[in-house]
Amino acid sequence: MNKKFHNVAVLVEFIAGSGLAIFFHWVLHYKEAAYTIFGIGILLSLVTYLIREEIEKTREDVLESYTHAHEITFAIARIEDPECQIRARELLSSSMRTISLLEQGFIPLEEMEYHLEGAKQMEQAFHSVKTVDPLSSGLDLRGALVNFYQAEQRARERGIRVSRIFIGSREELAMPEFQKILTALHHENVGVRIAFRDELPPIGAIGKNDTVNSLDFAIYDDRVVVDVYGKTGKYFGKKTARxxxxxKYLHLYDLIEHSSHAVTLEQDRIVPANDFMPIAA
Structure with a gap:
């Protein structure tokens, strides 16, 4: 309907201009003015037609963009059942958190995807891999993690420098299952260090924020980070190359490394190296 009105308006403008030109030509016998008025009338009709077309096109684009941007909101508004409304808003809130991660350059990963991505990045590493793992959860060798540790072993065989910092307590360090794995890593010449939680600087001082929200991550060639997602929910971890x-992760790693201890093997046990440093006379 709007299109028809626009076409009628252009026709009316053309007829008005033409009628005025005819009046000057036949009634007033002023041919020069008649030709001028006719030419200007046609130009004005053309300009107003193009302007209306552009306004209509812009209006349609704006309406389409607005509808697309509010499609989910409109869909939720059409839900009549109160319980369904609550569920829909919970799903929307969860989706917005995921979108917020994507805006920051993070790709959310489910647990299987997380371990697969870690193994993939380990296989593609060229120079170095730096990891921070909690002693309490970072040494599980079951399931999907087997492929990750096999990829790490192949990376070391290719000459990739793998450095690991384990975070825990002295009590956790003394546990037999952790001693066994740390001893194996030490024999394989993996750069292992230990950081005790009570010796780390305050959380704010080590750069923890909305994106760096765990102390369980790996940095591949200083270009890609795979991190455990510290919040409960659908996703286990996240990846970023921004x-x-x-x-931020490199800075966090440097601060943790500064507070960590090198380890040594004493009587078949892994202990912090500085615990056995000789006391100067």
Missing amino acids: TSEVA
Whole structure:
């Protein structure tokens, strides 16, 4: 209907201009003015037609963008059942958290995807791999993690420098299952260090924020980070290659490394090396 009105308006403008030109030509016998008025009338009709077309096109684009942007909101508004409304808003809230991660350059990963991505990045590493693992949960060798540790072993065989910092307590360090794995890593010449939780600086001082929200992550060639997602929910971890976010993890790693201890093998047990440093006379 709007299109028809626009076409009628252009026709009316053309007829008005033409009628005025005819009046000057036949009634007033002023041919020069008649030709001028006719030409200007046609130009004005053309300009107004093009302007109306552009306004209509812009209006349609704006309406389409608005509808697309509010499609989910409109769909939720059409839900009549109160319980369904609550469920829909919970799903929307969860989706918004995921979208927020994507906006920051993080790809959310489910648990299987997380371990698969870690193994993939380990296979593709060229220079170095830096990892931070909690002693309490970072040494499980079952299931999907087997492929990850096999990929790590192949990376070391290719000459990739793998450095591991384990975070825990002295009591956890003394546990037999952890001693067994740490001893195996020590024999394989993996750069193992230990950081005790009570010796780490306050959380704010080590750069923990909305994106760096765990102390269980790996940095591959200083270009890609795979991190355990510290919040409960559908996703187990996340990955980022955004330079600014990788820089935050590198800074966090350096601070943790500064507070960590090298380890040594004493009487078939892994202990912090400085615990056995000789006391100067």
